[in-house]
Amino acid sequence: MRLVSTPPLEYECPRFQSGKWKTVARIVKKFGGTSVADLARIRAAAAKVKAAVDEGHEVLVVVSAMAGVTNQLVGYVNDTAPIYDAREYDSVVAAGEQISSGLFALALQEMGVDARSWLGWQVPVRTSGAHASARILDIETAELVKRMEAGQVGVVAGFQGLGPDNRITTLGRGGSDTSAVAFAAALKADRCDIYTDVDGVYTTDPRIVKAARKLDKVSYEEMLEMASVGAKVLQTRSVELAMRMGVRLRVLSSFENGAGTLIVDEDEIVEQAEVTGVAYSLNDAKITLLQVEDQPGVAAAIFGALAEANINVDMIVQNISENGRSTDMTFTVAATDAARAKTVIEAIRETVPFKDILVDSKVAKISVVGVGMRSHAGVAQKMFATLAEKGINIQVISTSEIKISVLIAADYHELAVRALHAAYGLDAD
Amino acid sequence: MRLVSTPPLEYECPRFQSGKWKTVARIVKKFGGTSVADLARIRAAAAKVKAAVDEGHEVLVVVSAMAGVTNQLVGYVNDTAPIYDAREYDSVVAAGEQISSGLFALALQEMGVDARSWLGWQVPVRTSGAHASARILDIETAELVKRMEAGQVGVVAGFQGLGPDNRITTLGRGGSDTSAVAFAAALKADRCDIYTDVDGVYTTDPRIVKAARKLDKVSYEEMLEMASVGAKVLQTRSVELAMRMGVRLRVLSSFENGAGTLIVDEDEIVEQAEVTGVAYSLNDAKITLLQVEDQPGVAAAIFGALAEANINVDMIVQNISENGRSTDMTFTVAATDAARAKTVIEAIRETVPFKDILVDSKVAKISVVGVGMRSHAGVAQKMFATLAEKGINIQVISTSEIKISVLIAADYHELAVRALHAAYGLDAD
Numbered sequence: 001m002r003l004v005s006t007p008p009l010e011y012e013c014p015r016f017q018s019g020k021w022k023t024v025a026r027i028v029k030k031f032g033g034t035s036v037a038d039l040a041r042i043r044a045a046a047a048k049v050k051a052a053v054d055e056g057h058e059v060l061v062v063v064s065a066m067a068g069v070t071n072q073l074v075g076y077v078n079d080t081a082p083i084y085d086a087r088e089y090d091s092v093v094a095a096g097e098q099i100s101s102g103l104f105a106l107a108l109q110e111m112g113v114d115a116r117s118w119l120g121w122q123v124p125v126r127t128s129g130a131h132a133s134a135r136i137l138d139i140e141t142a143e144l145v146k147r148m149e150a151g152q153v154g155v156v157a158g159f160q161g162l163g164p165d166n167r168i169t170t171l172g173r174g175g176s177d178t179s180a181v182a183f184a185a186a187l188k189a190d191r192c193d194i195y196t197d198v199d200g201v202y203t204t205d206p207r208i209v210k211a212a213r214k215l216d217k218v219s220y221e222e223m224l225e226m227a228s229v230g231a232k233v234l235q236t237r238s239v240e241l242a243m244r245m246g247v248r249l250r251v252l253s254s255f256e257n258g259a260g261t262l263i264v265d266e267d268e269i270v271e272q273a274e275v276t277g278v279a280y281s282l283n284d285a286k287i288t289l290l291q292v293e294d295q296p297g298v299a300a301a302i303f304g305a306l307a308e309a310n311i312n313v314d315m316i317v318q319n320i321s322e323n324g325r326s327t328d329m330t331f332t333v334a335a336t337d338a339a340r341a342k343t344v345i346e347a348i349r350e351t352v353p354f355k356d357i358l359v360d361s362k363v364a365k366i367s368v369v370g371v372g373m374r375s376h377a378g379v380a381q382k383m384f385a386t387l388a389e390k391g392i393n394i395q396v397i398s399t400s401e402i403k404i405s406v407l408i409a410a411d412y413h414e415l416a417v418r419a420l421h422a423a424y425g426l427d428a429d
Numbered sequence: 430m431r432l433v434s435t436p437p438l439e440y441e442c443p444r445f446q447s448g449k450w451k452t453v454a455r456i457v458k459k460f461g462g463t464s465v466a467d468l469a470r471i472r473a474a475a476a477k478v479k480a481a482v483d484e485g486h487e488v489l490v491v492v493s494a495m496a497g498v499t500n501q502l503v504g505y506v507n508d509t510a511p512i513y514d515a516r517e518y519d520s521v522v523a524a525g526e527q528i529s530s531g532l533f534a535l536a537l538q539e540m541g542v543d544a545r546s547w548l549g550w551q552v553p554v555r556t557s558g559a560h561a562s563a564r565i566l567d568i569e570t571a572e573l574v575k576r577m578e579a580g581q582v583g584v585v586a587g588f589q590g591l592g593p594d595n596r597i598t599t600l601g602r603g604g605s606d607t608s609a610v611a612f613a614a615a616l617k618a619d620r621c622d623i624y625t626d627v628d629g630v631y632t633t634d635p636r637i638v639k640a641a642r643k644l645d646k647v648s649y650e651e652m653l654e655m656a657s658v659g660a661k662v663l664q665t666r667s668v669e670l671a672m673r674m675g676v677r678l679r680v681l682s683s684f685e686n687g688a689g690t691l692i693v694d695e696d697e698i699v700e701q702a703e704v705t706g707v708a709y710s711l712n713d714a715k716i717t718l719l720q721v722e723d724q725p726g727v728a729a730a731i732f733g734a735l736a737e738a739n740i741n742v743d744m745i746v747q748n749i750s751e752n753g754r755s756t757d758m759t760f761t762v763a764a765t766d767a768a769r770a771k772t773v774i775e776a777i778r779e780t781v782p783f784k785d786i787l788v789d790s791k792v793a794k795i796s797v798v799g800v801g802m803r804s805h806a807g808v809a810q811k812m813f814a815t816l817a818e819k820g821i822n823i824q825v826i827s828t829s830e831i832k833i834s835v836l837i838a839a840d841y842h843e844l845a846v847r848a849l850h851a852a853y854g855l856d857a858d
Binding site: 081122 | 468471472502505506508509513514516517518520521523524525527528530531532535538539545546548550551595596597
């Protein structure tokens with residue numbers, strides 16, 4: 001039963017409570033490190049939880065460590081043992097969420113809300129044995145659900161679980177987002193609210209484009225593409241999990257009031273613009289091999305060697321051979337991997353002869369993203385024309401179903417983002 | 430088999446290892462907060478463990494939280510919830526030892542010592558459900574022993590256990606000493622070394638008497654009496670437990686080399702001086718009730734009311750009634766309880782009439798302690814004579830089998846301690 005015609009924030013289930021009909025939902029609320037950075041912020045976050053509880057909703061909270069604590073603990077580990085036992089790392093670092101979950105539960109209790117903390121091993125959150133980057137396998141929810149239905153708020157220490165060795169595991173950096181989504185899926189929650197220090201997902205970086213608009217809704221796929229090109233609001237892994245498990249995500253600020261941005265299935269987005277957002281990344285390097293011998297197996301040799309060295313290659317372009325014997329090959333890697341990539345390729349020069357290798361880190365990757373481009377023609381053409389109009393040279397192009405990316409000189413990235421944002425009609429009125 | 434005739438530090442058990450015969454022992458080593466206050470100190474402490482391991486000993490380490498961390502976490506809890514849920518308190522505060530145990534294990538690994546951390550719930554250390562002041566009920570040692578015998582050093586997070594509710598419990602302040610003794614008992618360890626910031630137990634406070642001597646050995650009973658009058662080196666509870674379980678304790682410095690002080694059964698101390706040490710406390714208050722009606726049930730009414738208010742009474746003296754109808758009654762309580770004690774007694778004035786109530790906080794309790802006084806006559810007489818010689822008035826006297834305590838004006842406490850230390854022949858040459 002729906003009480004409103006537009007897709008609602010919660011799936012309502014009317015129930016008679018305290019003398020009136022209420023719509024209640026089961027909601028997971030996740031608070032990041034800046035949202036629980038000190039006791040005042042923990043209280044402010046707890047007040048948001050209390051508000052939802054007072055509306056009759058069933059709430060489970062997932063918390064990160066207080067901002068700075070995880071870095072401090074990781075620093076201790078690194079200073080003690082440069083190459084460390086990941087099992088000890090996990091035990092030390094998980095203490096951060098242990099502290100914040102207990103304090104959050106106490107803050108709720110102070111407000112008269114029935115609450116208790118849950119550590120990963122207490123739930124338990126069963127994970128793989130890959131310490132420091134474990135995957136959640138299973139969450140036991142029976143006890144949590146019983147208590148939720150009785151009105152108790154569980155405050156889960158995010159980022160942590162229990163490995164098959166009966167020791168604490170952690171999910172890797174930003175893993176609290178993943179914890180929150182996994183709990184939302186396991187609890188069949190109506191929504192997973194991710195509280196952070198921004199008030200939602202924007203059409204582009206508001207620091208570059210003043211007219212950037214907050215999106216009310218964005219699809220999982222768009223969110224993933226935008227995250228992969230630098231618009232980091234959510235952990236990529238948590239968005240993938242939400243998409244796979246059908247968890248409705250909401251990103252919103254813990255410091256302001258506002259509806260934030262809903263991250264949902266494409267179907268839920270009724271009006272699809274041709275482009276949803278413009279993203280950019282300055283963290284790539286372009287590598288060009290000049291006059292590579294143009295023969296079968298060359299690409300395999302090069303990219304095989306890079307893969308073996310654990311270097312991810314992103315965009316690849318191979319020019320048409322001029323003389324039929326040699327070709328220029330260009331690709332991008334993370335800027336931090338550029339020097340290593342060069343070494344790897346120079347090491348196979350005997351197998352794959354080339355004239356020269358050029359590395360350029362002064363590049364920017366600009367992407368336009370939108371599920372709407374599936375049904376709108378001419379999106380790529382508009383991008384190229386817009387950049388040409390501003391005299392910006394395109395070095396490499398790559399496309400996916402819902403994204404077009406180009407590599408340009410880094411100096412032009414703000415100009416390019418502004419021009420494209422305007423060209424696709426994304427500027428706020 | 431004993432290789433030496435005097436009671437050895439370890440019960441030797443010769444075994445052939447690395448080409449030579451070695452005597453090995455099973456030792457629990459406990460490091461307090463100042464001994465693991467930073468990474469450099471953790472490394473220094475780990476080096477002491479490695480030295481014992483290199484000698485072939487089986488070692489289990491118990492650690493406190495890094496100095497200051499527990500206070501910080503307790504502060505967070507108090508600031509969040511003035512009256513807190515002790516279960517959440519335990520979860521938050523136990524994070525301190527979780528951090529130090531992981532770092533300590535890593536420091537050992539860096540030195541090439543096989544090591545792993547153990548949290549209370551992992552061992553598990555089963556405790557009562559009295560959160561924030563739990564008692565250890567049982568420690569599962571099978572896995573620990575197997576690993577010890579295989580050469581692995583366990584690093585146990587002290588102060589914490591697992592309650593019947595499957596939640597973290599803590600043992601109350603200073604509980605890491607208790608953890609260490611409990612592990613030593615459960616593992617049938619040959620000795621429990623308590624590393625701290627002093628190099629042993631002294632005949633008296635060296636800040637008052639320059640000629641104070643470090644004791645090589647002291648009996649459990651003496652240690653308990655000295656702790657109760659302010660010479661706090663070890664948690665009273667841990668000494669009681671060691672005495673009951675027959676655990677040989679050693680107190681020693683983690684910053685200097687030295688044999689420290691052994692705390693053992695009375696039988697192990699061959700030559701018993703009449704007095705082992707002189708202790709003092711400035712934390713008492715003297716309360717005097719003037720002209721209390723001298724009739725049956727008066728003492729019961731007064732001390733019953735104080736007990737009900739959870740106020741511990743220490744020394745008690747009742748003067749002989751002059752006229753057979755009224756008496757003066759004097760007793761001591763902790764100075765922090767004095768105001769509350771006065772209120773409690775004024776509240777029962779109708780039942781127990783008295784003329785006036787006097788509270789004096791400027792008192793010192795001076796005690797001479799020694800198992801030797803059982804077999805030496807005249808110990809009390811020497812104490813009274815020594816104080817009289819210095820013109821120090823004795824206000825209250827109380828005695829136990831191995832202790833004589835007197836209450837004097839606080840101003841004279843240094844003079845009294847020095848005079849008694851000399852009178853009993855305790856001054857170093």
